[in-house]
Amino acid sequence: MPNVTFVNETLAAYSDYAFRTAVVIYLVAMVLHLGEYARDRVSSVAVPVAVGAPAPISQPAGDTGRAKRSRAERFGRTAVALTILGAGLHVGSLALRGAAVLRWPWGNMYEFCSAICLVAVLGWLFVLRRTPAMRRVGAFVLLPVVVLLFLAGTVLYAQAAPVMPALRSYWLAIHVTAASISGGLLLVAGVSSALFLVRVRAPRDATDGFVALLPTRDTLDRVAYRLTVIAFPIWTFAIMTGAIWAEAAWGRFWGWDPKETVAFVAWVVYGGYLHARATAGWRNGGAAWVNVVGFAVMLFNLFFVNLVTAGLHSYAGVS
């Protein structure tokens, strides 16, 4: 048999180790981010007490507040450091799988979910660099990432193997890469919009509870918008290259196959988001809802369409 069928089992095994380790590290990072909340919550309760105390403004109370905050700070920083470490292993896991099967490592749902999550984490780290105030959102970004990776590594897991004939094309690299980049970025955007919705529900001057610790509305909104603005053209590109590929593989560039249809629906919803955000009256929540719905449609496309409906995109590799 030709060498397309070759699989390096050793590399594949290392890839799996790296994957599992990365998931565990993300999980720990998420817990630390949550710890940052618990700590912070204590300190934000402590501070009003200190302020309310009779003059002179108690030095000790201020100090403990600062001490606790700095512990929260330590939690947060460690969480970020772990996220970076996890991302490194995650990159390694995909690279090893690619090397094990000598093709682009996103040919089935396990690999594809892993790639989406990697982009989400990298996108998240990028956001964090530009907007440090977003750090508190870490737990909410890592939560869907950990859940998706867990599902990918269990239910969706597929042994390292070559792909079927229809997937033997350089369009696999182009189309699926674009789909995972946009999917990953839109995940972070969706989380940001969802938290924006939580935030607008609360009074603007809320000082208590976890809502008060979230970044400001404007920050959340801006992050969601910027990520969507980057991801939307990439998503458009992913759909178009999918169409070009479909013309070569399936005999027509567009045939309203379920995956195509739902990709189109998601595209329209995100287009709607960009319009809504530019329309007066939609900025205080309306647009954010649209963004959240958009991400729900993406998830639907990933899970329901791949696993439940039987379309041409059933390469999921899940049996």
Add this chain to the structure above:
Amino acid sequence: MSLSTHPRAEPAQPTESAEPPRHRTPIALLRNTWRGLTSMRTALVLLFLLALAALPGALLPQRSLNPAKIEQYRLQHPSLAPLLERLGFFEVFASPWFAAIYLLLFISLIGCLGPRTLDYARACRAAPVVTPRNLSRMPHYASGTVDASPGEVLADVWRRLRGWRVAVSPEPDGGHAVSAERGYLREAGNLTFHLALVGLLIAFAVGKLFGYEGQVIVLTDGNQFCNTGILGYDSFQAGTLVDGTSLSPFCVKVDTFDADYLPSGQPADYRAGIGYQVGADLANGPNGPWRPYQLKVNAPLRIVGDRVYLLGHGYAPVFTVTFPDGEVRTATTQWRPADPNTLLSEGATKIDRPGLADEAQRRRNQLAITGLLAPTSSGGTLITSVFPALLRPEVAVDILRGDLGLDDGRGQSIFEVDQRQIASGALTRVARKNLRPGEQLRLDDGTTVRFDRVTQWVSLQISHDPAQQWVLVFAVAVLAGLATSLTIKRRRFWVRLRPADGAGRTAMEIGGLARTDQAGYGEEFFRLRADLLRERKTGGGA
């Protein structure tokens, strides 16, 4: 509809409430309808309706994708299905309501784009807007005094605003106001995006009207298919404006088919070795030269505006029947895969008894060889297939003799015998046996049936879409327009200079406004502020 703030969308409320609420004349009614239709809000609603309307296309079985599934759905939901059927939910993308939504959306889009294109053309020629009297009201503002004469500062401002459209006007107090604007390409990109969407839709529709698609099964070992008419196809779907009389002429000859499989049986690669004739070649006929091509799954053959695809493949057993009178017939009929993973196939090879002049007698002596074909047989009496490649072929066949019912005018499947003929006793089983290649069996009347070998068939699809290059052109324009309109920001910048007390000093105010999205303008403004103010700043500040 636009990705930027629609200039006409925002002040809509006050003007509308100022108008009389009742439409007095039909013209006014028309005008109001038109305005409503082309407003951003309507476009937004239509956009969401479009998304919503497309969803059933993914959730319910669709006729164009898989008609068999509709039947299944009908059985499961006997009361709901007829209603859905009537409302067009099984053909969402051909339904009038889906068409109504996207047509309204595109009318709205065109109604919006026309005026916007004019506005844009005007704005491109106009000077930047005058400097507002009170710059400190702008979202970005800074002021200071610099150690340079107003003339020098003005020259500096000019230099820094390269790439901006700039207008300078003298002010009554001896100073100057500079007004600058850039990011005009954003609107151009935006208009391109939306216009290209309209173009895309039109090209798509043209392709649907004038395109066709047909499927045909061709045996390997040199069998041919010529694209001369609809009848040559096993199935054919055509646009409304295709009558099938002027298909592009070409012929295809299939020589070989090869597949590679992984040890698990998963296919790894398919290749069909074919030849084709087109144009002047066709005059040479089937024996003339054929141009060779290797047809693969991701590599269709593209000729004279048509594309030939390799869709699938299967096996065709070859049987030779020797009748008692010495007449010999060899038959090769495609059998269809019953199990896609192991390619266990089923079918019916039908043979007319030759040399019988009497019609009734001929009909009583037809033969059918039906059963299973395992490309890699499990062996044993009840065979099945354990691998999709042709490693150890074996057939398990029933031989039926009698009247196949081929002449009664009802079409019948090439993969099955007519069960009614068996039920009525017109067709009876006369033998059953498992055969390997070269083995044969003998019937009671002395006829022998030999299983010679297995050949293969491929199923080809021929597609024709005269507008698909245009779809691609418009898609590229959509993407380019989108990228431009999302990355470029339309923004304004103003400077007001006044001679300050003390010779050679200038008081300076700067203001900035991002016309589209505030995000990202801050940094640019701060850079300009630093360049213009801080370098030589001696007092004041932001």
